[in-house]
Structures are given as C-alpha cells and as structure tokens.
Amino acid sequence: MNNTDLPSRAAIVATARESIAKGSKSFYAASLLFDRRTRERAWLLYAWCRRCDDLADGQDHGHALSHVPDPAERLARMRAMTEAALAGEVVGDPAFDALRIVAAETNLPPQFAHDMVEGFRLDLEDWRPRSEKDLYRYCYHVAGVVGCMMAVVMGVSPEDEETLDRACDLGIAFQLANIARDVEEDDRGGRCYLPEEWLVEMDFPPGQHMKPPFRQRLAVLAKWLVEYAGDYEASARVGTPKLSFRAAWAVLAAAGIYGDIGRAVVAGGEHAWDHRVGTSAAAKLRWIARAGGQALRRKSLYPPAPRDPTLWVRPRG
Secondary structure, eight states, X not given: OOGGGSOOHHHHHHHHHHHHHHXXXXXXXXXXXXXXXXXXXXXXXXXXXHHXXXXXXXOBTTBSOOOXXXXXXXXXXXXXXXXXXXXXXXOSSHHHHHHHHHHHHHTOOHHHHHHXXXXXXXHHTTOOOSSHHHHHHHHIIIIIHHHHHHHHHTXXXXXXXXXXXXXXXXXXXXXXXXXXXXXXXXXXXTOOOSOHHHHHHTTOOTTOTTSGGGHHHHHHHHHHHHHHHHHHHHHHHTTGGGSOHHHHHHHHHHHHHHHHHHHHHHHHGGGTTSSOOOOOHHHHHHHHHHHHHHHHTHHHHSOOOOOOTTSOOOOOO
C-alpha cells in the first residue's frame, strides 16, 4: 500500500466520530463542547479504547457482553497493534490508526496505553477483585488512565502529575458508576467486579448476588459504589481550573451526566437492574447548560486544595 492509498486523517476522524456516537451518547454529547482539534483527538482516543474494549468483551460498541473463545490471541493482537500504532506505523485498523494519530499529535506517554491494555488483560483472564484496593486498581487500568490520556489530549503536560491525578479520579468515578449500573449485564457475561470482601461482608452465597432474594443487599453495594464515585468526582472537579474553559465545560458536563447515572442506580434500589439505567437527551442538555456556568466560575467553585489522602493513588511510571 502506498501513501496515496492510506485513509486520510479526516477519514479516520469521521470513523472515530461514528464510533463514539454509537458507543457512548454521554461522552459524545460532552465532546461537542471541545474546540474542533481537541474534539477530534478525543474521538480518536475513544475509538481506540472502544475497539480494545470490544475485543476484550466480545461486544459491538459496548453492547451485548459475551464470552470470547480466544482471549490469549485477542490480547496478543491488541498488544501488537497498539505497539505498532505507538511506533508510528500504519496498522490498517481505523481504531488503532486513530491511536497512532492522536499519540503523535499530543506526545501521549506510551505507558498510559500500556496501562490500559493491562486492564483488558485482566478482563480477558477473568480476573476478579478481592479487595477494595483491587477494585480501584482495575478502575485505573480501564478508566482512570483514560482520564490521564484525555488530560494530555486537552493540553495538560504529561509532567503535571497533580492534574493527571485529578483526571484519573474522574475516570475512576465514571467506572464505579458503570460497575454499579452494569452488575446484571456483567453477571450474564460471567463477570463480577464487586470485591469479594464486600460480598462476604454482606453474606452473599457464592455467585448468587443477582438472585431476587439478595437484591436489597446488592442495592447496598451499589450505593457504596456510587458514594465512592462521588468522592472521586469531587476530587476531579478541583483539577478543572487547570483546563481551558471549553475543556473544563466538557469535563464538568460529563461528570454531571455520569453522576446522574449513579444516582439513578441508587434511586432504583433493588429494581435498578430491571432495565439498563441511562440519562435522557433532555437531562444531558440540562447538564451541558449547568456545566457551562460551573466552568465559568471554576476557579471560585473549585479552589486549589490538597487531594484527599484517603483516595487510592494511581501508579507512577
């Protein structure tokens, strides 16, 4: 294939836009608040994350989790294509070429991409958390590190560890809300991200947490997840004064939209998993409007403060 045959950047961006619009209406809505170049880079990064997640979960844009028959082969392919993209090589898969483009344009630290692939390894090897710290480690690898990468996309220096920590906190908040919402779907797919220590503490019989007699106990665990998500979200908001207005607007809109998902799970109680919780288009628009005001006042709303020392700390290096 010669250079004239290669998909253009515009074509790969268009494919990435289709991916995020199909895979996450919440993130897509928030991404529209970025300036054009940041928005395109956010779409490119999402496309790679989505493709890897689908490979690990046997899904199509995050839908219909299923068992994969060839986990080792999928992981090897994911690693090889990611390494090629980070090396600047044309991969031939639009999602991995999206990573190639965004990594080159933003000087994205390769370790972040490696850390995320490690999260997909955990999924492919049917890993389950034993402790709360295990849960946060998993959340870092599949979402917190995405927050770090998005921060770089938004112009944060890879050396600004403090702001990267706040960005990581938001990713962890999103993932905790996801876990609370998706307990039933994960169970159908043979997975469970509730720490074993929590399940023992609440006296669940092994493998029975989705059974009707235990739904009230499950609602308690969901409330814990959402409360912890709130702590990480609050920490993340303190980092928004370091961002441009439009970047802060997008981040705060996404935080509000995802916060609503967690709150809806808690409000649903034992019926939270009768259908998949989401947010309406009108609710998203309300958060976009509200987040604009928050972004304008972000320096007074979220003044500099030490990060809560009780929060889990992402790995360095």
